Amino acid sequence: MHSSPMRDLADQLSGLMFDHHTLRANLLGLRDDGVLEDHSEEADQSHLLRYREIRREAGRRTAETEDDRITKDLVLHLAQAEIDTIESKIVEFGVSGYLQSAVPELLYFLPQLKSHHAVPQFLATVAERHRAGVAAGRMPVKHLVEQTIALVDQHDVPGLRHYRDVLRNDVLPFGRDTEHAGLCWLPDGEALYRKMIRTHTTLDLDPRELHATGLALVENLKSELGDHRGVRYSSAEEMLHDAEAALRRAETVAPQWFRTVPDQHCAITEVAREAPASTPPHYVPCALDGSRPGTYFVNTKEPHTRLRDIAEATAFHEAVPGHHFESERILLLQDLPLLRRKARVTAFSEGWALYCERLADEMGLYSSEESRLGMLTNEAKRAGRLVADTGLHALGWSREQAVGYLLANTPMPRELVEGEVDRYLAQPGQALAYMMGRLKFDELRTRSDEAGRDVRDFHEVVLSRGRLTLALLDQVVADWLAEG
Structure with a gap:
């Protein structure tokens, strides 16, 4: 070091x-x-x-x-x-x-x-x-x-x-x-x-330009989604079973897509009883001292409010190969400063995880057409965030105006939409990072594919420098591609 x-x-x-x-x-x-x-x-x-x-x-x-x-x-x-x-x-x-x-x-x-x-x-x-x-x-x-x-x-x-x-x-x-x-x-x-x-x-962006980007993305996705509206869960047991099946399926095929595959399986557990029902599924990285494994927390409260269709895409985002692979790969980068391994860079971490939802489709991980449509539902939600977040915080939209836009333009049910909008109000700008990061990963992957590079090498490069701003990520991949 x-x-x-x-x-x-x-x-x-x-x-x-x-x-x-x-x-x-x-x-x-x-x-x-x-x-x-x-x-x-x-x-x-x-x-x-x-x-x-x-x-x-x-x-x-x-x-x-x-x-x-x-x-x-x-x-x-x-x-x-x-x-x-x-x-x-x-x-x-x-x-x-x-x-x-x-x-x-x-x-x-x-x-x-x-x-x-x-x-x-x-x-x-x-x-x-x-x-x-x-x-x-x-x-x-x-x-x-x-x-x-x-x-x-x-x-x-x-x-x-x-x-x-x-x-x-x-x-x-x-x-x-x-x-x-x-x-x-x-x-x-x-x-x-x-x-x-x-x-x-990580970028100095005009909120009105972000708003326009979101509007265009949502329109493109609407034609792919059609009238898909999704089905709900009926029990906590179903939710945990589906999460387990999705993660283990992803771990099985991961070596075909990644040079480095974590030794540690991603743990799965239910969200703490004290948490509100609005707490979304999420991933908590392992402790640096090894006292706690990387864990995917599934909120099993009120199963009838949870969309079954999006469960697999969410698992691939939050856990494998999303946040879990990124976090576990970081543990191996002992020669990098702790800052580059554990800093919060939302656009990188969430952009990678959202990229992994589409990557999972390439990997053949979705178990049904409904689950693949769930992936598109998640994507529409993230695109809609560019519209609703900027609408609320830059254009003066009311809460109901934001809710109305998402109801009319995405397959999300009202209770999910209202939770999303409240999240944008509680954490201004945070929700923008997902799609902006994802668009950068998509762009760089396309450049890598056009240069004839192995996808496993692309994933190794983008996950082996620690957490990066989007400008740094672009430069790292450009330098790698220039090496020939």
């Missing part, structure tokens, strides 16, 4: 990020002290100064090698993303029941923490930031505040009653209605949304 000034800077940034995002560090096995993130304004300003200094230092340094160039560009992007997030004060108005919001994330992962001593102070600090947001005119969405109250009412955690009372008494009365739910209705909302687009897609 070589050392260099750029690598040292990457290690400084990863150390700062794990010091800042302590829950994430605990889940990765990098610490086990139960310390939780300090969301106070004072802590944010302290972290902000350190992120700015690292970014300035990275800008001053010269990258001597390809490896250092990749590391430098990733340091610049990740440091800026953290700066943008802190400056946007999302913790103040980002009240929702969704997993990536501060309190729901804590409640979901609480059983995995060895100590809960920091929970009351964590909740009190977040509550105080919500109050500060209201005072400054950064109001959360009333509809999402109501969902958060319903979520916390299901738990019995020290300090949670006080947090719930703050939501009910000091936040809810001032919440924005669903006619004014997007970021564009907040002070400096337009600039804030551009920051969120850059953070999640």
